[in-house]
Amino acid sequence: MENIVFTTDVDKTLAGLLQDVGQERLFVVADKNTVVFCDKLLENVDWTPLNMAVVDCGEEHKSLESVAGIWSLLSRRGARRSSVLLCVGGGTVTDMGGFAAATFKRGMRCINIPTTLLAQVDASVGGKTGFNFRGLKNEIGVFAEPEQVIISPRFLSSLPREQFLSGLAEMLKHGLLSDEEHLERVMAHVNGPVESADFLRLVRDSVSVKERIVRQDPREKGARKALNFGHTIGHAIESLSLSSDCPLLHGEAVALGIRAELYLSVRKKGFPSSCYGRIRDFVCQYYPVRSFESQVDALLELMMHDKKNEQAGINFTLLEEVGKFSINNYCTPEEIKEALLGN
Amino acid sequence: MENIVFTTDVDKTLAGLLQDVGQERLFVVADKNTVVFCDKLLENVDWTPLNMAVVDCGEEHKSLESVAGIWSLLSRRGARRSSVLLCVGGGTVTDMGGFAAATFKRGMRCINIPTTLLAQVDASVGGKTGFNFRGLKNEIGVFAEPEQVIISPRFLSSLPREQFLSGLAEMLKHGLLSDEEHLERVMAHVNGPVESADFLRLVRDSVSVKERIVRQDPREKGARKALNFGHTIGHAIESLSLSSDCPLLHGEAVALGIRAELYLSVRKKGFPSSCYGRIRDFVCQYYPVRSFESQVDALLELMMHDKKNEQAGINFTLLEEVGKFSINNYCTPEEIKEALLGN
Numbered sequence: 001m002e003n004i005v006f007t008t009d010v011d012k013t014l015a016g017l018l019q020d021v022g023q024e025r026l027f028v029v030a031d032k033n034t035v036v037f038c039d040k041l042l043e044n045v046d047w048t049p050l051n052m053a054v055v056d057c058g059e060e061h062k063s064l065e066s067v068a069g070i071w072s073l074l075s076r077r078g079a080r081r082s083s084v085l086l087c088v089g090g091g092t093v094t095d096m097g098g099f100a101a102a103t104f105k106r107g108m109r110c111i112n113i114p115t116t117l118l119a120q121v122d123a124s125v126g127g128k129t130g131f132n133f134r135g136l137k138n139e140i141g142v143f144a145e146p147e148q149v150i151i152s153p154r155f156l157s158s159l160p161r162e163q164f165l166s167g168l169a170e171m172l173k174h175g176l177l178s179d180e181e182h183l184e185r186v187m188a189h190v191n192g193p194v195e196s197a198d199f200l201r202l203v204r205d206s207v208s209v210k211e212r213i214v215r216q217d218p219r220e221k222g223a224r225k226a227l228n229f230g231h232t233i234g235h236a237i238e239s240l241s242l243s244s245d246c247p248l249l250h251g252e253a254v255a256l257g258i259r260a261e262l263y264l265s266v267r268k269k270g271f272p273s274s275c276y277g278r279i280r281d282f283v284c285q286y287y288p289v290r291s292f293e294s295q296v297d298a299l300l301e302l303m304m305h306d307k308k309n310e311q312a313g314i315n316f317t318l319l320e321e322v323g324k325f326s327i328n329n330y331c332t333p334e335e336i337k338e339a340l341l342g343n
Numbered sequence: 344m345e346n347i348v349f350t351t352d353v354d355k356t357l358a359g360l361l362q363d364v365g366q367e368r369l370f371v372v373a374d375k376n377t378v379v380f381c382d383k384l385l386e387n388v389d390w391t392p393l394n395m396a397v398v399d400c401g402e403e404h405k406s407l408e409s410v411a412g413i414w415s416l417l418s419r420r421g422a423r424r425s426s427v428l429l430c431v432g433g434g435t436v437t438d439m440g441g442f443a444a445a446t447f448k449r450g451m452r453c454i455n456i457p458t459t460l461l462a463q464v465d466a467s468v469g470g471k472t473g474f475n476f477r478g479l480k481n482e483i484g485v486f487a488e489p490e491q492v493i494i495s496p497r498f499l500s501s502l503p504r505e506q507f508l509s510g511l512a513e514m515l516k517h518g519l520l521s522d523e524e525h526l527e528r529v530m531a532h533v534n535g536p537v538e539s540a541d542f543l544r545l546v547r548d549s550v551s552v553k554e555r556i557v558r559q560d561p562r563e564k565g566a567r568k569a570l571n572f573g574h575t576i577g578h579a580i581e582s583l584s585l586s587s588d589c590p591l592l593h594g595e596a597v598a599l600g601i602r603a604e605l606y607l608s609v610r611k612k613g614f615p616s617s618c619y620g621r622i623r624d625f626v627c628q629y630y631p632v633r634s635f636e637s638q639v640d641a642l643l644e645l646m647m648h649d650k651k652n653e654q655a656g657i658n659f660t661l662l663e664e665v666g667k668f669s670i671n672n673y674c675t676p677e678e679i680k681e682a683l684l685g686n
Binding site: 139 | 445479481
């Protein structure tokens with residue numbers, strides 16, 4: 001995690017990193033919510049930024065058009081490989097900004113400041129960048145690590161409750177992939193407080209669970225698939241919800257995916273049903289649980305498109321117990337239906 | 344060069360590589376000239392390809408629109424990371440196809456069959472992929488090596504004379520970066536014959552000059568800049584010519600760039616003027632030499648935009664003698680003007 005700084009003093013850290021970067025060599029990308037943070041973030045730098053791209057919020061704007069807008073700014077204002085793209089925002093901003101930086105002149109410098117809990121614990125590690133294409137999530141992208149990520153609790157206190165819970169779902173996954181104690185700490189923090197030193201430590205520990213797994217397998221050939229736990233079903237639920245009247249946040253869909261994939265883990269891998277029961281109750285208490293009765297076929301169709309599928313059938317990461325995962329489990333449509341409807 | 348095969352038997356080599364790839368997992372990208380080669384190339388495979396993208400020829404179609412067309416085909420027809428994108432064509436096709444493959448689902452398999460001499464000796468090595476953006480060459484791209492490159496003389500006999508000479512200009516550069524003997528062999532082959540075993544060996548030796556340099560410095564931080572010799576001025580000449588009535592081919596512009604940058608090498612680095620004279624005469628005899636009287640300012644402006652420029656001033660790779668290069672030489676506008684007009 002040598003490229004991640006956890007700090008309560010984000011302005012000073014940033015000013016230090018930008019010491020050798022002139023005004024004309026800094027490019028900022030933010031969204032409409034996070035652009036308000038930028039003035040304060042840069043107040044320890046003795047010039048104001050000239051080059052700023054503001055992208056629209058939301059998954060539907062994580063698009064080629066938005067990426068092309070960032071490329072345009074960089075190109076128009078004469079960015080160089082040694083210029084810095086500073087991305088301030090949630091995963092949408094850091095994923096698109098990271099992709100734009102990795103591909104502009106075949107790679108310029110990039111610093112990410114994730115402002116949502118989800119982006120801090122998930123998008124900050126592992127170098128996944130990209131955008132949605134033809135309705136498919138992250139269909140286009142590259143693996144590229146930013147030069148630096150700064151994680152600060154500053155942004156979390158103003159985060160809406162559902163955004164906080166969305167991030168917590170990925171932390172729940174990291175707990176399940178790590179150990180009982182870590183899992184308990186995550187569930188115990190469901191009501192914050194987010195600005196405590198204790199919570200910043202929990203965020204750091206959650207990030208390090210992901211980092212340990214990514215380091216073993218940066219290109220997702222094997223062990224990294226552990227991180228897909230909850231996501232095969234979760235992604236499908238998220239995609240389908242995006243075309244409905246009440247779209248779910250990424251982590252909300254992942255929480256429902258975790259519930260269903262833990263059910264499969266109990267059935268196929270002997271995951272302890274008592275622990276499954278605790279997680280199921282937690283998800284039902286804090287996340288918007290839905291009935292999938294009328295949507296099962298559409299969900300199965302979406303799962304077939306998942307980029308992690310390397311052969312016919314739907315590929316799952318399942319758990320044998322907390323901290324012990326098993327990759328490349330193929331489940332039948334009937335088993336998946338039961339997990340969606342029967343639990 | 345373990346990922347490059349030099350062969351007169353391209354069909355069989357390709358069939359071997361595609362043994363484990365089913366009909367639905369092969370995607371072909373070609374341009375309007377090279378699509379006619381594809382049937383024969385695949386005649387040793389026992390099925391016909393289903394998924395083919397044909398891009399328009401020429402530098403002006405090396406665009407985001409063309410790349411998005413390839414992404415669309417891949418996405419629509421359900422390509423996976425384990426699917427293969429086979430790129431058959433000149434550098435435009437292999438650069439765009441390589442970029443599309445490197446970014447589709449964050450990286451799918453890619454095999455290149457370069458069909459022009461230029462693409463065989465230049466684009467085949469070094470993993471540069473990408474497309475032009477806002478009139479700037481290769482403004483967007485990534486470094487990504489294809490899984491395999493197949494180089495065959497089959498395509499060269501039907502290549503127009505000016506396309507052959509365009510490729511030979513890069514070979515001339517490799518000769519200058521290597522040794523006198525190699526340089527002489529290149530000039531001796533200006534009239535082919537291209538289907539001889541001797542010429543295939545020369546192509547292989549030319550590729551290995553580039554490969555040796557790239558291996559030392561894949562991300563172009565130092566030694567790789569040697570390969571920019573002739574290209575700082577060459578790229579500017581090419582860009583400007585594209586908006587004129589008589590656009591130059593890449594290698595034609597590079598030949599003019601080599602002439603001008605050798606002149607700078609004589610002036611600033613003591614490159615032997617007798618050797619400069621031989622190269623200048625060779626370029627004047629075989630390449631479309633122009634007067635740059637009215638274009639000097641526009642050319643200087645374009646050089647300032649070159650992505651290899653890391654600071655103010657224009658950065659050149661120059662030669663001290665054949666086989667001995669010097670990177671990061673900054674030349675003044677006056678010196679560059681003299682090289683363009685005075686030699």
